[in-house]
Amino acid sequence: MRPYPPIADHGVIGDLQTAALVSSDGVIDWFCAPRFDSPSLFAALLDPDRGGHFAITVDGADVTTRQLYLADTAVLITRFLTPDGVGEVVDFMPVDRPETATDRHRLVRAMRVTRGRVRFSLACRPRFDYGRASHLLTLRDGAAHFAGPGIDAHLRTAGPVALERDGDDVRAVVELAQGQRAAVVLTVCAAGGEPPPPPTVDGILAEFEATRAFWYRWIRRSRYRGRWQETVHRSAITLKLLTYAPTGAPVAALTAGLPEQVGGERNWDYRYTWIRDASLSLRALFGLGFAEEAHAFRHWLGGRLREGRTVTGEPLQIMYRVDGDPHLTEETLDHLAGYRGSAPVRIGNGAADQLQLDIYGEAVHALARTDDLAHFMGYDGWRGLAGVLDWLAENWDRPDEGIWETRGGRQDFTYSRLMCWAAFDRGIRVATELARPADLTAWTTARDTILRQIMERGWNEGRKAFVQHYDTDVLDASLLLMPTVGFLTPRDPRWLSTLDAMDAELVSDSLVYRYDPAASPDGLRGSEGTFSLCSFLYVDALAHAGRHDQARYAFDKMLTYANHVGLFAEEIGPTGEQLGNFPQAFTHLALITAALALDEESDRAQR
Helix, strand or coil, X not given: CCCCCCCCCEEEEECCCCEEEEECCCEEEEEECCCCCCCEEECCCCCCCCCCEEEEECCCCCCEEEEEECCCCCCEEEEEEECCEEEEEEEECCCCCCCCCCCCEEEEEEEEEEEEEEEEEEEEECCHHHHCCCCEEEEECCEEEEEXXXXXXXXXXXXXXXXXXXXXXEEEEEEEECCCEEEXXXXXXXXXXXXXXXXXXXXXXXXXXXXXXXXXXXXXXXXXXXXXXXXXXXXXXXXXXXXXCCCCEECCECCECCCCCCCCCCXXXXXXXXXXXXXXXXXXXXXXXXXXXXXXXXXXXXXXXXXXXXXXXXXXXCEECCCCCCCCCCEECCCCCCHHHCCCCEECCHHHHCCCCHHHXXXXXXXXXXXXXXXXXXXXXXXXXXXXXXHHHHHCCCCECCCCCCCCCCECEHHHHHHHHHHHHHHHHHHHHCCCCCCHHHHHHHHHHHHHHHHHHHEECCCCEECCECCCCXXXXXXXXXXXXXXXXXXXXXXXXXXXXXXXXXXXXXXXXXXXXXXXXCCCCCCCCEEHHHHHHHHHHHHHCCCHHHHHHHHHHHHCCCCCCCCCCCEECCCCCEECCCCEHHHHHHHHHHHHHHHHHHHHHHC
């Protein structure tokens, strides 16, 4: 049985409707189809024995592997350096009309040898429906057909690849000399779909060129010219890979069930669209010039408001499937061992029906941009948004579960109140500037009442800081967004005092914890690592507070925790390992905004 690789030991390939993880030794150990939130075909990352994988490796004790992206693309290259030669596996997923939803997706894996001779070992072992369903293998004329429940997987070859049956799976040994090439293509489609035509080496080379050209064209739209161009562009490509193109909805992460603490129970399914995460990504996308992606999400979000389909009966819920379906029933996969024994493995997400009032602030900020609101939303859209603010005026003063989705009971979370204030503040500004009909009296009353409440109850005089909720003195890194939404200026004395308190309690060698679960129980056993989103928000806050040198040092140190291809998971563990679902959109969008803030402050200092 193959051991568990480190979570960070992967690159990502995708076609903007789904994606796969490829380990640094050439194993695809996570892939769901036809969408991000579909059942898995390969999930060895959660159970090497039952999860399934698709490996192209080079065996031997003296084999060294290196993995890299082709610059400014999502084409992944895994290199094998052996005593007899140097070989490469080039992995990509062709991007073809991504805005049109399809059940057909292709994983292309091309082998080539650049020096000497290399012997590749191939093993394709799909396990459908998270390993819960069996499949039927047909091996004929050098092609394999895996028939699963409602889904087919066809493995076709090009070049000197001879597939052999291995039970209900297939394997092959491919020996190539310098200059030789071979390839395999796994096509996933609905059961009974038309089988793919046999690939050719030349045809695959043409698809490689087309895929590379797609990513080159896309990244050229970036207007970022700052100091961290390679790093920022890799984060932008990662956000693009995590976005479901037919609807414009980004998922929070590619995976489900990867632990925040190895062996612990904090193992969640992040393959859905969080209103908060996606709304905050707009700042990063607009900042880089990717307006098309930002507008696509705004249309998706506007659709959720118009439809009003929620499991809670409220105007919005905290997360949806990428197609807007609000039903995310949580279940556990008890047959899977979990990453390094981290159980239970969960799919679906039971937090979907939680009350988290902060999402209304993020949603209003995403939708209500004065520069294009009249064109983007129209009168009917404005009425819908105004209706949400009318509802919020009657409902903002309620305890909720808060941004971190704690399962320890509702509280009067300061961050939730902060974002309700932001919703009213932005709504009032837009209604006034664009002369839109609104109950400005009610909205203004709510906005001002919230401000006074936060200043009186969210501020803890003993700590000289704003705290997590009104009945605690615990600090919370979500409040790093306080200056960003305009509640306080970045150099307000109370804010600087809060930043100092966070630095003393939540920051460890420039890494930032969300909060202290021991001091503020969240209803779950175990601990967690530092939260990479918060570490980058900390950089942003330091930069705007005028602490440029400290911000730059924290940013540079944070970048050392990226994996070998520049990707981040959700958290950093106590020995520097990446933890949680991977790669995480929240982390990468915060990296982008931190880089933009540092560039802005550096440029200002030089003027």
